[in-house]
Amino acid sequence: MxxxxxxxxxxxxxxxxxxxxxxxxxxxxxxxxxxxxxxxxxxxxxxxxxxxxxxxxxxxxxxxxxxxxxxxxxxxxxxxxxxxxxxxxxxxxxxxxxxxxxxxxxxxxxxxxxxxxxxxxxxxxxxxxxxxxxxxxxxxxxxxxxxxxxxxxxxxISEEFNPESVITVPKTLKQMFTIVPSKLRFVTLIAFLLKIFNNKGKSEAKVLLFLATNDLVHFHYEILNTMLNGDKEDDIDEEGDLQFGHLLNEPVKLLRLQGDMTHQERTSVFSEFSKLSRGILLCTNVAARGLDVPSVTWIIQYHPTSPIDYIHRIGRTARLGSIGQSLIFLLPNEAEYVATLQDKYKMSLKGITPDDVLETLMNSCEKLKQHFETRTVIPKTAEQCASSLHHHFEEYVNGSPVRIEQARQAYLSFIRYYASFSREWKYLFHVKNLHRGHIAKSFGLKELPDESNNHTIKERKETFGSKPKVNKPIKTNDDEIDEEAAPSTPPPPPPPVNTEKKSLFDRLPFANKPVARTRFRNFSHISEFGSGLEVTSKSHKKKDKIDEFLEKKRERNTSKHQIGRKKTRENK
Structure with a gap:
């Protein structure tokens, strides 16, 4: 120019x-x-x-x-x-x-x-x-x-560095993956963040934590802030000990960046995180493209996405020769995702097991103790620490109706996100492969949310507690209705009378319609390391009654058949 x-x-x-x-x-x-x-x-x-x-x-x-x-x-x-x-x-x-x-x-x-x-x-x-x-x-x-x-x-320009013209990543970037069951995902995430920020030698870290949707960012922001830094409103319990939380030795600044924030909010968050030397930014794919955030040391992809977006996400670290690391969480049915990255995009990923990550919780045994009526239990193994951590997580989520609703919306948002993958990736990310009970458990829910109204936000505006207000008639001192406040509306017409003639042999409808029982409805008693299936004791009373009814019906039919044969013989 x-x-x-x-x-x-x-x-x-x-x-x-x-x-x-x-x-x-x-x-x-x-x-x-x-x-x-x-x-x-x-x-x-x-x-x-x-x-x-x-x-x-x-x-x-x-x-x-x-x-x-x-x-x-x-x-x-x-x-x-x-x-x-x-x-x-x-x-x-x-x-x-x-x-x-x-x-x-x-x-x-x-x-x-x-x-x-x-x-x-x-x-x-x-x-x-x-x-x-x-x-x-x-x-x-x-x-x-x-x-x-x-x-x-x-x-x-990739041909200058790679004659095969495949996508290249910086040599200073170390990529890792971990395959974690749904019920252990959140506990493993907490353990990994503790491993990063409680490291004495390398506690100065900046983490970009990618989540799938706005609802998921909002839910995890509140929960992670409380569990890592503690609840500032009520830190001391009746016994004088610190309440659950405060898992980090030193508090860390948490910020969130998502699509439904205003322009001023997003600009302020981006500027603040760029100036930090130690912090966590929870974000959606809004921060996956082109942004140059200085000194980012870790990229954590809690929810996987397409390989193209994966490449752009890890591109936020290891910029201009700096050292960076990335970790992606995968479910067992998504293990082939790693092979796709390695074969098609020539990526090199190293696997780490959840057990190696959960070992970090052993350093926080005192903070993960559980108070019962007669005794206080301090976990002694990594498995017990994980179980205790998830117990505290569930208690915190279910301690408030607001947090339960946030967890429910986050669960439904995750199901919608998983169902939105294109046909190209359905063989890896198919909603039918999800264990609904374990997924709900990863959000701290003790009951499986109803998915019958699982639609977009616009479609559910008038379903979840946001129904349009109806002006009720206002009564005056003379017990008369104010016509201006409540316009007169004609009463609904009576239902039409059914004049259809029915045969005597038509079966009458049941007075109480049977409702299908939902699987995995209550799984609060399940261990994090169990199978996740609900233990049920089947009752055979109803089956016995049906068998008895069918037996009598067969006897009646047999007797009628025999009487009919005798009459035909006599007529002959």
Whole structure:
């Protein structure tokens, strides 16, 4: 842009547009451009993101901007509503993380932007389009065919480092995986975090903890903060001891970053975590692409995702030659996921067993003791520590109706997420392979939630305690109903009378309809190391009555058959 004649100035209007998928990436890209433009004061750059003040952005556009960094949706909004925005001088249109924008449904917005630029430009002029992505996918190839020309130049810098042109990761990144049953997942996560932050030599650590959905981030943020740092409201119990929690020797700062937060909240969280030298950031895939968070030492993927997203997640650490480590939690039925990463993407992962991780709990035996009516039990083995930790976890979750509802929503959100995997990955992540009882236990629930209304948030707005308010009639002093407060509505019509004639042989309906019994309904007595199946004692009373009824019916039919044969013989 500095070589363009005449020289680019504020009054020249937009010359380049950089489109990125998330607000955090907009802010980060803007900060990089600010550093690059310190020597070119005449070139003006500005971010355009949803959630910020639209009028302020309009004022900046009227004054003149040369480089626009925006999400596709926000730029389309200004194209429709900002008359001062002119794209006739655009020379560069750059798509960063193009495959992610396709996954997020920005294809139509991108087409609209390109069509608008084509309409406003002179027919003789052309602009350059650049697509950037670290992971080329099939969808991206189709997008390239539609958006770019057939003569487009493809530059693959991975060929310089890898002649086979496969996806490469830094040599300073150490990848690990652990296969954990559902019922031990949360306990193992706590033990692993204790192993990281209670390490005397390497306690200064920054962890990105990836979870699948917003509900899961919200639930685990509250629980982890209490169990690691303790509950500040009531730390001392009746005996003068610290209540459960305080498992860390030194408190650690926990933050969360998720899609339903406002732009100001997300910017504040990202800035605060970047400045920390010791902390945990719980996040969704919002933080998986393009973000440069300094000094991240660990990437923990508590919920697995597609291999492409896996690669982008671990790319948040071991940047610019620094050392980083990653760990992914897998269920036993997901073990083949490791083979997919190794064979198809040439990844090198080292396995660690849950037993090795749970050994860390032995250092917290005193904090995991259980108080009973007559005695206090201190766990002596790793298995007892894990059982005691899960017991405290369940007691804390079930100690409040609010926490029970949060756990229930997190469970339902996880089931929806697991069911949303594409057909390509169903052989690994199929909802039928999940053990519902163990999954519920990993959220601290003692009863299996009802999944009959397990829909999206929009669909369940009027189902879970958020039903629309109904204006009840207000009675006056004379016991008369106020007609303005409660408009008169006609009473519902009586149900129609059924005049259909029934045969005498039609079976009458049961007075009490039998309800199918739900499996794994109550499993509070199950050990974390047990099978997870509910112990039931079947009653044979009902079966005996049915057998007795069928026996009598067979006898009656037999006697009627014999009487009928005698009568036919006599008639003959």
């Amino acid at each position: 500095q070589a363009i004649e005449p020289s680019v100035r504020r009054e020249s209007g937009p010359i380049a547009i950089v489109l990125v998928p998330t607000k955090e990436l907009v802010q980060q890209t803007y900060e990089v451009f600010q550093k690059l433009l310190t020597s070119f004061v005449r070139i003006v750059c500005s971010p355009l993101v949803g959630g910020s003040n639209r009028n302020h952005e309009k004022k900046r556009l009227r004054r003149g901007l040369n480089i626009l960094i925006s999400t596709p949706g926000r730029l389309c909004d200004h194209i429709d509503n900002t008359q001062s925005l002119s794209l006739k001088n655009i020379q560069f249109l750059i798509f960063d993380e193009a495959d992610k924008m396709l996954d997020m449904g920005f294809a139509d917005a991108i087409k609209k932007i390109i069509e608008t630029i084509g309409k406003q430009m002179d027919p003789d002029k052309r602009f350059q389009r650049v697509l950037l992505s670290a992971t080329p996918t099939t969808a991206l190839s189709h997008f390239v065919d539609i958006i770019l020309n057939k003569k487009a130049l493809r530059i693959d």
